[in-house]
Amino acid sequence: MSGTFAIGRLFGVRVRVHFSWIFIFALIAWSLASSWLPSQYFGWGRAQYWTVGIVGSALLFVCVLIHELSHSLEAIRRGRKVRSITLFFLGGVSEIEDESKSAGEEFWVSIVGPLTSLGLGALFWLMYLNLRSGAGQLTALTQYLMIVNLAIGVFNLLPAFPLDGGRVLRALVWRATNSHERATRVASFTGSALGFGLIGLGIVFVFTNSLVTGIWLVFIGWFIQSAASSVRRDEVEKQTMSGRTVGDAMEHTFPQVAPGITVQDLLDDYISKDFRRAYLVVLGDTFQGLITATDVRGVPAEQRAVKWVSEVMTKAADVLTLPPDAPLEDGLRVLAQRNIHQLVVVDSGMPVGLLTRAGVLRVMEISDLLAREEARERTDDS
Numbered sequence: 001m002s003g004t005f006a007i008g009r010l011f012g013v014r015v016r017v018h019f020s021w022i023f024i025f026a027l028i029a030w031s032l033a034s035s036w037l038p039s040q041y042f043g044w045g046r047a048q049y050w051t052v053g054i055v056g057s058a059l060l061f062v063c064v065l066i067h068e069l070s071h072s073l074e075a076i077r078r079g080r081k082v083r084s085i086t087l088f089f090l091g092g093v094s095e096i097e098d099e100s101k102s103a104g105e106e107f108w109v110s111i112v113g114p115l116t117s118l119g120l121g122a123l124f125w126l127m128y129l130n131l132r133s134g135a136g137q138l139t140a141l142t143q144y145l146m147i148v149n150l151a152i153g154v155f156n157l158l159p160a161f162p163l164d165g166g167r168v169l170r171a172l173v174w175r176a177t178n179s180h181e182r183a184t185r186v187a188s189f190t191g192s193a194l195g196f197g198l199i200g201l202g203i204v205f206v207f208t209n210s211l212v213t214g215i216w217l218v219f220i221g222w223f224i225q226s227a228a229s230s231v232r233r234d235e236v237e238k239q240t241m242s243g244r245t246v247g248d249a250m251e252h253t254f255p256q257v258a259p260g261i262t263v264q265d266l267l268d269d270y271i272s273k274d275f276r277r278a279y280l281v282v283l284g285d286t287f288q289g290l291i292t293a294t295d296v297r298g299v300p301a302e303q304r305a306v307k308w309v310s311e312v313m314t315k316a317a318d319v320l321t322l323p324p325d326a327p328l329e330d331g332l333r334v335l336a337q338r339n340i341h342q343l344v345v346v347d348s349g350m351p352v353g354l355l356t357r358a359g360v361l362r363v364m365e366i367s368d369l370l371a372r373e374e375a376r377e378r379t380d381d382s
């Protein structure tokens, strides 16, 4: 996800924050300090409202992080790789590599998040009951955290993709029908239904009760609906690609350069002549690495004449590669997840082709065309 910055690592998982969180953090602190707290707890000073507002907002952030972490840890426990957790305005996303291998795995990795939030809510509830006699700042904090954690837990249990509850639903349908595809369709349709429902409710709110609540509902509804429909699109894409391999989509000819030329030479003699994005660095028969336009851009103009390609390239050991018989889905996933433009296709240690986003798109477009033609012929026959 772009527009994010890393804040550290927890249990080996990189934690990133989207810039929108700064805005949301301020918005929550402000609405706590200026509206919710004064309506529940009277007679504090301005500074006290703001202190509790800011601390409350920060602790909410920690609670959302714990929720996401519970998904990640459950996934790791089941042998999957978790790349990172990103907190963004409506919560967080765990970037877990690969899809669940079984319905049971999908079920547990999904449900552990809402359960964690409900557990946190119950914990703050107990603390709140013990503190309730006082009208102090700690009471206010525990009350607020109890409410938001219970709300996060319940909201995420709604059986609508992309919420956790939608994934739980998908796991249950998957188990019942043995079809991951049908399960995804069901969960994404309930996601769209919930999204449109929230948008409708939001519009009613705008005209009757509260403009701000209405706008929030429309916004959240739109977010859920668009995420749900993009999952449906991905599913269609996957079907178009099924059976294709990386070898089908790769370019067999790929530009090569020697490691001993300068970055300036690469620019003058190659990039500015044939406008390729990536060059394999090859010496004799051995694959040394990959150099891309992005690498070149990273070298300041005045140093390009004295830097060797071999100093700037990604070394062969670090270049992401796939074998030609890997499924095309894997190729597309790596390109998208790593946000890179090309992958080197390697067969027993030697580069045999280059897989680019354009290449994948071309194969998908043409298979889609052929599939539609076939469908038409079938209709003609009948």
Ligand SMILES: [Zn+2]
Pocket (backbone or CB within 6 Å): 067, 068, 071, 113, 114, 156, 164
């Ligand atoms: Zn979750």
